[in-house]
Amino acid sequence: MTYNSVLDNVQTYEAGKPIELVVREYGVDPKKIIKLASNENPYGVAPEVVDILQRKACNAYVYPDDSMYELKDSLAKKFQVDSSNVVIGAGSDQVIEFCVHAKCNTNSKVLMAKTTFAMYEIYAKQTGATILKTPSDEHNLDEFREIYKSQGADIIFLCLPNNPLGECLDANEVYKFLDEVDPNTLVVLDGAYQEYAKYKDGKKEIIPSDVIAKYPNTIYLGTFSKAYALGGMRVGYGIANEDIIQTLHKLRPPFNITTLSLAAGIEALKHEDFVSKCIEKNFEQMSSYEAYAKKKGFRYIPSYTNFITIYLDGYSSKQIAQKLLQRGVIVRDMTGYGFNAIRITIGTNDQNEKVFEHLDIVLDESKK
Numbered sequence: 001m002t003y004n005s006v007l008d009n010v011q012t013y014e015a016g017k018p019i020e021l022v023v024r025e026y027g028v029d030p031k032k033i034i035k036l037a038s039n040e041n042p043y044g045v046a047p048e049v050v051d052i053l054q055r056k057a058c059n060a061y062v063y064p065d066d067s068m069y070e071l072k073d074s075l076a077k078k079f080q081v082d083s084s085n086v087v088i089g090a091g092s093d094q095v096i097e098f099c100v101h102a103k104c105n106t107n108s109k110v111l112m113a114k115t116t117f118a119m120y121e122i123y124a125k126q127t128g129a130t131i132l133k134t135p136s137d138e139h140n141l142d143e144f145r146e147i148y149k150s151q152g153a154d155i156i157f158l159c160l161p162n163n164p165l166g167e168c169l170d171a172n173e174v175y176k177f178l179d180e181v182d183p184n185t186l187v188v189l190d191g192a193y194q195e196y197a198k199y200k201d202g203k204k205e206i207i208p209s210d211v212i213a214k215y216p217n218t219i220y221l222g223t224f225s226k227a228y229a230l231g232g233m234r235v236g237y238g239i240a241n242e243d244i245i246q247t248l249h250k251l252r253p254p255f256n257i258t259t260l261s262l263a264a265g266i267e268a269l270k271h272e273d274f275v276s277k278c279i280e281k282n283f284e285q286m287s288s289y290e291a292y293a294k295k296k297g298f299r300y301i302p303s304y305t306n307f308i309t310i311y312l313d314g315y316s317s318k319q320i321a322q323k324l325l326q327r328g329v330i331v332r333d334m335t336g337y338g339f340n341a342i343r344i345t346i347g348t349n350d351q352n353e354k355v356f357e358h359l360d361i362v363l364d365e366s367k368k
């Protein structure tokens with residue numbers, strides 16, 4: 001069969017490996033598996049969120065409130081915007097998809113950093129758009145400027161902080177850049193890890209209400225999948241001016257998130273203290289990874305997120321990741337991005353101690 005030819009250039013997203021696969025393929029006891037490849041919050045949610053999920057389960061036969069009034073209202077209050085400035089997606093992934101489909105066709109150009117969130121490119125290519133990437137792996141706004149001035153772009157993606165590398169631009173540099181962008185270019189500010197970044201360094205904080213007031217061509221994206229520990233529920237959101245939001249709603253399928261997802265998101269926003277504690281623990285644990293890397297003589301990228309990318313100089317990251325997998329430790333090998341490095345989500349103290357033990361053994365075995 002022939003298909004839409006734009007799909008010839010589209011690669012399938014490779015998600016972090018699930019626990020079930022490691023059980024099936026390597027026969028590891030599921031209780032012993034340490035899954036640190038998808039940047040989930042290992043501390044989970046506040047107990048009240050679990051309660052509400054159990055209580056709402058018997059309502060599963062009813063379609064969810066498609067207006068998503070309560071979740072939008074809670075987000076609007078949190079971010080000091082109006083409900084009409086909010087769109088909800090099945091993960092912020094879906095909002096990325098809406099943005100791309102709202103702007104792009106085969107004549108369009110989409111600009112992004114060389115090494116950034118893979119879905120920007122995948123969604124853009126689905127429309128046949130041309131991908132423009134800056135030469136540096138990490139975000140460099142001078143490079144964005146240069147390419148934008150010479151070639152233009154219909155969408156610019158900035159990942160703040162950046163997945164999979166962990167670096168983060170300062171908010172004031174981003175604002176300065178936004179001053180130079182044409183009002184017809186949509187700028188997507190992906191804040192999937194903003195909660196972590198602003199905790200570590202206030203200079204990284206993007207304030208959506210300020211941004212959308214000053215720059216009507218921007219959209220801020222947030223998600224419940226990372227700091228809010230609801231990856232399995234698929235809830236994300238976009239904050240932008242009404243004109244953008246109304247356009248994205250034309251692309252939104254009805255009932256795009258479930259009754260349970262809505263309830264979980266609403267409840268999670270009532271327990272910000274719980275989330276803050278998770279973030280605090282994340283950075284305490286991050287320092288043990290930095291210490292481990294230093295002890296082994298490995299370089300790493302200082303991270304503003306809940307993961308750390310460590311270069312495995314002198315070893316093959318692909319081999320190390322594979323050996324860890326056989327021992328039930330799931331991390332992300334970065335070979336596909338052209339890096340001899342692994343990206344590890346920061347786990348609990350217990351998980352991290354075990355990771356170091358396994359890594360010690362695996363590194364020892366692989367010594368050249």
Ligand SMILES: *Cc1c(COP(=O)(O)O)cnc(C)c1O
Nearest residue numbers: 091092093117163192223225236
């Ligand atoms: C995880 C992630 C998202 C979206 O995740 P969803 O689960 O779809 O909300 C978006 N951008 C980046 C950079 C991410 O790492």
